[in-house]
Amino acid sequence: MADLVLDSTDLQILRALQDNARLTTKELAARVNLSTTPVFERMKRLEKEGFIKKYVAVLDAEKLGRGFTVFCSVKLKQMTQSVARDFISVIRDVPQVAECYNISGEYDYLLKIQAPDMKYYNEFIINVLGNIDAIGSTLSSFVMNEIKNTHGLYV
Numbered sequence: 546m547a548d549l550v551l552d553s554t555d556l557q558i559l560r561a562l563q564d565n566a567r568l569t570t571k572e573l574a575a576r577v578n579l580s581t582t583p584v585f586e587r588m589k590r591l592e593k594e595g596f597i598k599k600y601v602a603v604l605d606a607e608k609l610g611r612g613f614t615v616f617c618s619v620k621l622k623q624m625t626q627s628v629a630r631d632f633i634s635v636i637r638d639v640p641q642v643a644e645c646y647n648i649s650g651e652y653d654y655l656l657k658i659q660a661p662d663m664k665y666y667n668e669f670i671i672n673v674l675g676n677i678d679a680i681g682s683t684l685s686s687f688v689m690n691e692i693k694n695t696h697g698l699y700v
Contacts, residue, residue: 549594554579556700558587559596563697566600603696611659614688615666617674618652622681629653632679641669652684663687 551559557577561568568576574584591597606612621628629647636645636656644657660666666685674680 551596555587555591555596558584558591559700562597606659610661613660613662613666614691615658615660616686616688617656617658618684618686619654619656619674619680620652620682621654621679624653628679632677635677639673641673
């Protein structure tokens with residue numbers, strides 16, 4: 546990817562789209578001081594080259610009854626390629642898991658779960674994670690207050 550170079554206009558486009566992905570090409574062109582055709586072509590290139598993975602709507606978890614955020618650290622019984630592959634395959638299909646990261650340290654994975662409340666999360670631990678044979682232990686951290694969540698990258 547060394548030949549994929551972003552100039553300052555590309556970065557302006559990416560910043561603007563992170564702020565509001567619903568901008569029309571005309572609105573975006575005005576923000577970056579170009580006409581619509583070059584902006585459209587740049588957007589298509591940025592999509593094709595994978596700088597823009599997808600466009601999403603950021604939902605309000607609290608209003609949707611999923612405002613109880615939990616970070617669950619997971620330690621597998623053993624860290625082998627097949628056990629990790631099986632865990633990943635299962636966890637990708639668990640809708641309550643919003644994010645999953647393979648991490649270093651005492652635990653192997655970090656899951657982000659958006660739940661309605663503690664009772665729901667307790668049932669999730671017992672009935673969902675508890676049924677994944679590869680899991681040796683978990684450690685839950687409950688978010689008391691969200692300080693910063695930009696939903697984007699610093700570019």
